Amino acid sequence: DAKTTQPPSMDCAEGRAANLPCNHSTISGNEYVYWYRQIHSQGPQYIIHGLKNNETNEMASLIITEDRKSSTLILPHATLRDTAVYYCIVRVAGSGSARQLTFGSGTQLTVLP
């Protein structure tokens, strides 16, 4: 799985958009970008994933650059409950693919009132 680089921490004002960057310059053509988050003392929670097109769901939007070497997770209207560590993970997907998810150090997002 390709290595990812994320800033260790970010702050965001409540109600504003939180933009979390991730660098994955060695990503392969068949590797997806996944985002998970971990609220303090809980298990990780899936947010979104994508291959090359931008994706949006009820939680967030994922913007992947055209060369796929970086991506940005966008929380459009951050709330205090979005304070968590956000992990960007790159790996191959597909049915029957049951290898582990490898977590980096992630970004601690703190949403400020």
Add this chain to the structure above:
Amino acid sequence: GAVVSQHPSRVICKSGTSVKIECRSLDFQATTMFWYRQFPKKSLMLMATSNEGSKATYEQGVEKDKFLINHASLTLSTLTVTSAHPEDSSFYICSAHDSNYGYTFGSGTRLTVV
């Protein structure tokens, strides 16, 4: 959506005793489950991969005789920390994989060994 139930959420035990942590997939069958350990302010570290009906695969540096993993059914995997010591105090998290739902995580178990 997929739900993974992990129990207990917190446990305190004495040094030298054993503790069992259960991980159940409630609405799907998981042929593969993963066990992670997380120390304060650190990321999740994979301990072992558990496949139903076969022996678990342990990561380098994880003692298989100390961290016993059983995956006897498609919905239940257990991690037993044997002869626990204070350095085993940590946050243990399980994850279950399904081809439809992907990876779903339990809520974690905070183990404190005194």
